[in-house]
Amino acid sequence: MLxxxxxxxxxxxxTVLHPVxxxxxxxxxxxxxxxxxxxxxxxxxxxxxxxxxxxxxxxWRGQRADFASPHDALVTGIAMIHQELMxxxxxxxxxxxxxxxxxxxxxxxxxxxxQTERARELLRELEADINPSSLMRSLTVAQTxxxxxxxxxxxNADVVLMDEPTAALSDHEVAALFRVIGRLKARGVxxxxxxxKMDEVFKVADRISVLRDGQLVDTAPADKLSxxxxxxxxxxxxxxxxxxxxxxxxxxxxxxxxxxxxxxxxRGISFTLHRGEILAFAGLMGAGRTEIVSALYGLQPADxxxxxxxxxxVRIMSPSDAIALGIGMVTEDRKGLGLIPALSVxxxxxxxxxxxxxxxxxxxxxxxxxxxxxxxxAFSVKASGPEQPIQQLSGGNQQKALLARCLLNQPxxxxxxxxxxxxxxxxxxxxxxxxQELTRQGKAIxxxxxxxxxxxxxxxxxxVLRLGDTSAVLDAATTNQEAVLRFAMPL
Amino acid sequence: MLDRNLLHRFGIxxxxxxxxxxxxxCTETFLSLSNLTNVARQISINGILAVGVTFVLLTAGVxxxxxxxxxxxxxxxxxxxxxxxxxxxxxxxxxxxxxxxxGLTNGMLVTRGAVAPFIVTLGMMTVARGLALIASGGxxxxxxxxxxxxxxxxxxxxxxxxxCFAGVTLLAWLFLRHFRLGRYxxxxxxxxxxxxxxxxxxxNVKLFAYTLCGVLAGLAGVVLAARTTTGQPNAGVAYxxxxxxxxxxxxxxxxxxxxxxxxxxxxxxxxxxxxxxxxLLSVSSYYQAVIKGVIIxxxxxxxxRQSRS
Numbered sequence: 082m083l084x085x086x087x088x089x090x091x092x093x094x095x096t097v098l099h100p101v102x103x104x105x106x107x108x109x110x111x112x113x114x115x116x117x118x119x120x121x122x123x124x125x126x127x128x129x130x131x132x133x134x135x136x137x138x139x140x141w142r143g144q145r146a147d148f149a150s151p152h153d154a155l156v157t158g159i160a161m162i163h164q165e166l167m168x169x170x171x172x173x174x175x176x177x178x179x180x181x182x183x184x185x186x187x188x189x190x191x192x193x194x195x196q197t198e199r200a201r202e203l204l205r206e207l208e209a210d211i212n213p214s215s216l217m218r219s220l221t222v223a224q225t226x227x228x229x230x231x232x233x234x235x236x237n238a239d240v241v242l243m244d245e246p247t248a249a250l251s252d253h254e255v256a257a258l259f260r261v262i263g264r265l266k267a268r269g270v271x272x273x274x275x276x277x278k279m280d281e282v283f284k285v286a287d288r289i290s291v292l293r294d295g296q297l298v299d300t301a302p303a304d305k306l307s308x309x310x311x312x313x314x315x316x317x318x319x320x321x322x323x324x325x326x327x328x329x330x331x332x333x334x335x336x337x338x339x340x341x342x343x344x345x346x347x348r349g350i351s352f353t354l355h356r357g358e359i360l361a362f363a364g365l366m367g368a369g370r371t372e373i374v375s376a377l378y379g380l381q382p383a384d385x386x387x388x389x390x391x392x393x394x395v396r397i398m399s400p401s402d403a404i405a406l407g408i409g410m411v412t413e414d415r416k417g418l419g420l421i422p423a424l425s426v427x428x429x430x431x432x433x434x435x436x437x438x439x440x441x442x443x444x445x446x447x448x449x450x451x452x453x454x455x456x457x458x459a460f461s462v463k464a465s466g467p468e469q470p471i472q473q474l475s476g477g478n479q480q481k482a483l484l485a486r487c488l489l490n491q492p493x494x495x496x497x498x499x500x501x502x503x504x505x506x507x508x509x510x511x512x513x514x515x516x517q518e519l520t521r522q523g524k525a526i527x528x529x530x531x532x533x534x535x536x537x538x539x540x541x542x543x544x545v546l547r548l549g550d551t552s553a554v555l556d557a558a559t560t561n562q563e564a565v566l567r568f569a570m571p572l
Numbered sequence: 573m574l575d576r577n578l579l580h581r582f583g584i585x586x587x588x589x590x591x592x593x594x595x596x597x598c599t600e601t602f603l604s605l606s607n608l609t610n611v612a613r614q615i616s617i618n619g620i621l622a623v624g625v626t627f628v629l630l631t632a633g634v635x636x637x638x639x640x641x642x643x644x645x646x647x648x649x650x651x652x653x654x655x656x657x658x659x660x661x662x663x664x665x666x667x668x669x670x671x672x673x674x675g676l677t678n679g680m681l682v683t684r685g686a687v688a689p690f691i692v693t694l695g696m697m698t699v700a701r702g703l704a705l706i707a708s709g710g711x712x713x714x715x716x717x718x719x720x721x722x723x724x725x726x727x728x729x730x731x732x733x734x735x736c737f738a739g740v741t742l743l744a745w746l747f748l749r750h751f752r753l754g755r756y757x758x759x760x761x762x763x764x765x766x767x768x769x770x771x772x773x774x775x776n777v778k779l780f781a782y783t784l785c786g787v788l789a790g791l792a793g794v795v796l797a798a799r800t801t802t803g804q805p806n807a808g809v810a811y812x813x814x815x816x817x818x819x820x821x822x823x824x825x826x827x828x829x830x831x832x833x834x835x836x837x838x839x840x841x842x843x844x845x846x847x848x849x850x851x852l853l854s855v856s857s858y859y860q861a862v863i864k865g866v867i868i869x870x871x872x873x874x875x876x877r878q879s880r881s
Contacts, residue, residue, distance in 0.1 A: 380769060404771040418769045421762035423829045432759055433770045435752045442751050486770065 082107045082142065082271050083128065083159070083240050089136030090123050098123050099296045100137055105240065108269045110262060112276070112286035112303070115315055116477075116505035120295040121275045122164060125242045128273070129161040130154035155181075160238035164245040164275075164503065165416070166225050168217040175200035175213035178232045203231040206264075208257035222414060223249045223366035223531075230258065240271045247276060248503040249413075251365040251531050252566060259285055277505060278532065279308045291315055316507055323510040324538040325517035327558075330358035334392070335525045336408075336494050338377070341386035346372040347549035350386070354494065354525045359516070361528040361536045361557070364546035364569050370529045371413055373546075374496045377527065378410040379403045380418075404433060409492030411483050413499040413529070419483045420471055427453035427467035430482055434489040456485035461511055477508030484515065495519060498529045513539065533562045545569050584821065584838045587871070591845055599852045607848070609731055613724075613799065615844030616733035617642075617792045619837070621815035622822075623737075623744045624788030626836045627781040629819050630748075632761045632828025633682060633689040635782065637674060637696035638789045638815055642808035644704040645670040645793025650713035650803025653720045660719045667794035668787055674700055675786015682782060683775035697812075704805035713803035724799040733795045740788060745833040757781060761828025817868045818843050842871065 083105040090098040098120045105111050113121040126132045128139060130148030139146045141157060148154040151161070168177055175197045176183075184195040200213035209227045217225065226249045233241055247255045262272055262285060276282060282289060283303055290300040291314040298314050306314075336354040341347065347369035354360050362370040376383040379397040388395055390406050397403050403410070412418040421429055430453045431438055438449045453467045460481040464474055471479060480500065487495065497516070501509045516526060516539060530536050536543060537557050545553040545568040553568040595602040621638050628635045649667035652658055674696055681692040723732050748754035756777045759767040768774045792811075797803045822839035824831025846867055850860045 378769075399773075400769050401771040401773055410769070412769055417763075418765050421759050421766055421829070423762045424758060428755065428759075432755075432767070432772075435755060439752050442753065444750055444752055444755060446750075490771075 084140040085124065085128065085137070086140055087137030088124065088127055088134045088139070090120075090127055090132055091135045097295050098127070101292070101295075101297045102137075103290050103297065103300060105271045105273055107239075107271055108266050109287045110266060110272045110274055110285050112274045112282050112289045113292060114275070114282060114289055114311060115292035115298075116507050119292040119315070119505075121292055122244055123295075124292070125161060125244050125273065125275065128154070128240075129159055129242055131161075155236060155238070158239035159242065160233040160236040160240070161242040162229050162233045162244060162246050164248065166222070166229055166249075168220075168225050168228065170216070170218040172217060173213065174204075174211055174215050174217060174220070174228055177217050177228055178203060178213070178235055180232065182236065199235065200231065203235050204228075206234070206261055207231055207254070208260075209254065221366060221371070223251065223254065226250060227254060230261075234261065234265075238270070240273065241265065242273045244275050245277070245503050246274070247278065247281060249499075249531070251368075251569075252533065253365045253570065255281065277501075277503065277509070279311070279506075280534070282311070283308065312506060315505075323506065323513060324535075325513055327359070327539070327541060328357060328517065328520050330520070330525075330541055331356040331523070335390070336377075337389040337392075339387045339389075341373065341376060341383040341388070343372060343376060343381070343383045343385075345549065347546070350551060352544060352554075354527065356493075356523045356525055357520045358542070359520060359526045359528055359540045361530065361540035361543045362546060363530070363533065363536050363543050363565050365571075367548065368546035368569065369549040370546055371498055374410065374498055374527055374529055377403070378408060378496055380410075380412075404490055404492070407491075407493040408496065409433075409487040409490055409494070410496035411480070411487050411498065411500055413502065415476070415479060415483065415502075420479060422470070422472040424471065425468045426457065426462065426464050426471050426474065426482055429471045430456050430462075430467075430486050430489065433486050437490075452489065456489060457482070460485045460515060475505075477504035480504050481508065481511065484512065488519075492524070494525045494527070496527045496529075499531065500528070501530070501532065501535065533565055537562065537565070547571060583874075584823075584835075584842060584871070588838065588842050588845060591842075591849065595845070595849045595852065599849075602849070602852055607852070611844055611848045612734040613731050614847065615840050616731070616737040617796055618811065618814050618818060618843065619737040619840040620740050620788050620792045620795070621811055622818040622836050622840050623740050623833060624785040625812070625815045626744070626819050626822075626824060626831060626833060627748075627757060628689070628785045629816070629824050629826060630757050630761045630828055630831055631778050631781050632764070632826075633778065633781065634693060634816070634826070635675075635678065635785050636690065636693040636812050637678065637700055638785070638792075638812035639808035639810055640697045640700035640704065641671055641674045641786060641789040642793040642796060642811055643805055644674065644700045644707070645790040646797035646807055647704045647708045647713055647803035647805055649720075649794045649797045650716050651707065653716045653797075655715070655717040660717075660723070663720055664794055667797070668790040671786040671788070671790020671793060672783055673786070675783040675789070676779070678786065679779035679782030683778050701805075708803060708805045710805060712805070714801065716797070716801050716803075721798050721801045724795070724801075733799065736791065736795060740791070741833060741837055748833060753777060753780060758829055761825075761830070763829070814843055821868065821871050843868075 085101055085103045087100040087102055088098060089100045115121050127134050130151045130153050178200040179196050184192045186192045197213045204211050207227055211224055230246055265272055286303045289303050289306055291298040333356040334353050335356055339351045341350040350373055364370050375381045379399045379402050382398050388397060395406055427450060431449050438445055462481045463478050471482060500512055528540055540557045543555045543557050544551055545565055547569060601607045625635050645667040648670040649663045652666045653663035678692050678696050681687050682689050725732060727735060756772050760774055760777055764774055796807055818839035819836050821842055822835030846864055
């Protein structure tokens, strides 16, 4: 069906894709696996016509194909779901889904009724409860991702490239996506799939190609590989156990929330957080996880309820209030709420801590630089140097830099919202190790994650949310994924 | 990053030198001392405004009210500068305070009122112009004391307006580079939501940028009043456009977060050179407007094309 022949891609003198040859068969789910920077996204984008190959070519149904633009590829029958979400925030969901393929009446005007109907159909197929007339702006990251998937499905392509389609999705939506993929397969559609989630690959993929450092390591049927074998192919070394052991928390309460409420997102949320403890929020999309931790960091204060910091009632109306109270946060939305893309790694790392890196109103450049260097080393941020623009780093390294920024203020309470979303397994292991080290230092951590294995392995306690209500508080040591899901699913 | 900045500055610098070379060949007067001091006086006002508006553009904002604020500040300054009335300090302070008040109002409406900067400063553009006409009764405020008009003269052989411009430039450069607030301005322009999430008080930083821009417009108003020996309510029309053009030519992104004072200065020099050259070549002012517009858009187009590749 589709074949990459000796495809090569260079960026600024750096070869990110060494000649790679893979063939994709009709009706198969072909997973591309590899760490960040291994070349998965580059390969996909070349197949989708976003990049022109610097060597080799693409073969489509046995014919050489040259795609000058994504439009060419789309017309040929290749649609792509991008890892970086690209919604147009002020258009409706339906307008986004049908973008570029709007149903028109004979006069050339857009047929709104058919447009909405088409969007509703596609969303129903994905079992998503999203109103086609809502503005994209009002959607959560997870909902946005569902819309992007619907958009690609709507093209009726013969090949659908999915670059990390489930990064922001909860298990319920992932299951729905897999059912859609099953139907696509049955129709003979080829699905090319990347993910960082191990359990997913083995559920969905027929064949797996592993890339490492821009080279194809191996292509094999999924049932011939084990997770351990796959990881070792990806990283080139054995990873004995990526989850560190839990350390016992202390009994000292550092944060207490009582009856936090912000309709319609969450209500009556109460919990205590102890020194050295990892408390996780689990739940499906729309359960209110991100909204609750955003309130604790002052991004979207709660409408009602009380927060106590080490026994004292506090008001947190803005992130600067939270930082002053020793609360730090690494947000879920790396692009929207984390990075300052035009600034360097150094400037991004130091951003929250500049008051302590200044003499009066003046920046202490020397101290800023040495601090940034230290942080980069401590969190193994891989960059050409502290002056490299942060937008040139891989997702995992950006995430480590943002963690370094948050920790530079030495907060006692750290909120981590999807800290490992869309990053490779090596970077994940480093972040897990950093989290363990933080608890050893007596920091308390609020963790939000859609990856249940991560939640269960890292957290001490898990608060399960269902549509904004607390449905259970579980002891992570004695629970399992099924139990968490049971409390997370709507009744 | 640094290399590209250098290349970028180098690019404009070459254009400035080439045009200068052409003008010194085509005209006899371009390189004369009297012409160069004249150019220095002419660019000083646009330069002061451009430095001010660089701060606002870096936060991804805009200030369209500069020209009107120049007029209002000039009128305010001249009204307190009649001979024997007051010392020099009061009229200058009045000019600066008027500018500050306009800038502060802009900033308050943008941050607290959450109105788009384009609209806020468009409103201020007409309001300040109207206030200048009201305060002056529609007539130029003349009869200024020689102490004040002397400020348009020389100090140690250098035009005082140029010294003001140089001082403002130096302070602004130091500020953006060495002050924490300067870094915050870049951060906010680069990604406002991320800056807020990093604990920066976005509203206060923006308020500062608009107020500073207003103060510098006030300073430009004082300098202009001293140079023309009157407070003209109709002065400064469209000055904001030359200032914004200079900043953008200098590589500052209208989307915010990227740009330098050095770039702005080069932009000011280029525009000043074009204005002066077209005068020296006796090009009719109708054609001047067309040529200038084409050069401004062309310069930015070339620059963006170069930085994309």
